[in-house]
Amino acid sequence: MKIIVCVKQVPDTNEVKIDPVKGTLIRDGVPSILNHDDANALEEALKIKDQNPGTTITLLTMGPPQAQEMLQECLAMGADDAILLSDRALGGSDTWATSNALAAGVRKIGDFDLIFAGRQAIDGDTAQVGPQLAEKLGIPQVTYVQKAEVKDGVAKVERALENGYEKISVNLPCMLTAIKELNEPRYMSIRGIFKAAKFPIKVWNADDIGVDKTIVGLEASPTNVFKSFTPKPKGQGVVVAGDTAKELAGNLVSDLKKKHII
Numbered sequence: 725m726k727i728i729v730c731v732k733q734v735p736d737t738n739e740v741k742i743d744p745v746k747g748t749l750i751r752d753g754v755p756s757i758l759n760h761d762d763a764n765a766l767e768e769a770l771k772i773k774d775q776n777p778g779t780t781i782t783l784l785t786m787g788p789p790q791a792q793e794m795l796q797e798c799l800a801m802g803a804d805d806a807i808l809l810s811d812r813a814l815g816g817s818d819t820w821a822t823s824n825a826l827a828a829g830v831r832k833i834g835d836f837d838l839i840f841a842g843r844q845a846i847d848g849d850t851a852q853v854g855p856q857l858a859e860k861l862g863i864p865q866v867t868y869v870q871k872a873e874v875k876d877g878v879a880k881v882e883r884a885l886e887n888g889y890e891k892i893s894v895n896l897p898c899m900l901t902a903i904k905e906l907n908e909p910r911y912m913s914i915r916g917i918f919k920a921a922k923f924p925i926k927v928w929n930a931d932d933i934g935v936d937k938t939i940v941g942l943e944a945s946p947t948n949v950f951k952s953f954t955p956k957p958k959g960q961g962v963v964v965a966g967d968t969a970k971e972l973a974g975n976l977v978s979d980l981k982k983k984h985i986i
């Protein structure tokens with residue numbers, strides 16, 4: 725089986741700050757990490773590989789040159805090949821343009837049975853790239869996957885809903901987007917770390933993937949982020965006291981009456 729896993733390098737959100745003047749993310753000096761859902765996507769691909777000898781996992785990312793560090797981390801977890809789409813012409817892409825570039829990258833990779841992506845990236849947070857990529861490749865997709873079993877050309881998956889889940893069978897090739905409930909990502913192995921350190925990661929530019937330059941990059945992107953900001957903290961909450969439940973309820977009612985809420 726041939727599996728492609730889309731992975732994105734994102735800023736560690738515990739460290740993210742917004743520039744109060746420009747309203748943009750301050751990325752300088754902020755450590756980058758593998759997007760959480762993508763770690764689950766990769767783990768599921770690795771589990772399939774463990775159960776199906778001969779399976780290969782190819783990582784695909786679009787990003788700046790430093791995204792190679794994240795790819796090395798994924799290789800050390802057990803992936804077999806890694807491709808970085810990196811070119812100034814691809815910079816500033818929104819989700820539409822990003823999925824155009826990734827689709828061109830997948831077409832250049834060639835044959836595949838399954839594509840995994842994370843449900844959502846923790847920086848852009850749109851959850852659009854996986855579904856858009858599936859649409860552009862003309863393959864079926866299941867999002868929010870919390871359980872998966874792949875056998876005999878079919879993926880049997882559970883798709884998480886707010887109050888339960890759907891059971892869906894989908895023919896390969898298809899796209900599955902992973903959520904954290906899917907699995908517990910493994911750690912890098914020592915052998916994997918040594919392999920990854922010397923691994924020749926492929927870096928492809930826009931010409932290499934033959935993508936039309938009018939559908940990628942900032943200029944081609946139909947959406948723009950005009951402003952982002954950190955919401956001001958709301959006022960402190962009020963603690964309603966009372967020695968008994970009756971007294972507490974009485975105090976609450978009296979407070980609400982004073983504020984003319986009831």
Ligand SMILES: Cc1cc2nc3c(=O)[nH]c(=O)nc-3n(C[C@H](O)[C@H](O)[C@H](O)COP(=O)(O)OP(=O)(O)OC[C@H]3O[C@@H](n4cnc5c(N)ncnc54)[C@H](O)[C@@H]3O)c2cc1C
Nearest residue numbers: 730785786817818819841842844845848849850851852853
């Ligand atoms: C604060 C902020 C706000 C933004 N708002 C918007 C917006 O409103 N509209 C818009 O179109 N763009 C927006 N962007 C840009 C957007 O983040 C990028 O275009 C990004 O490449 C894809 O969108 P996402 O991060 O939302 O990915 P999502 O769609 O949330 O990612 C889902 C999955 O797709 C895969 N994936 C996503 N990006 C890549 C990649 N570069 N390489 C490989 N796999 C990938 C990963 O598996 C990921 O888990 C915003 C970016 C930021 C930082």
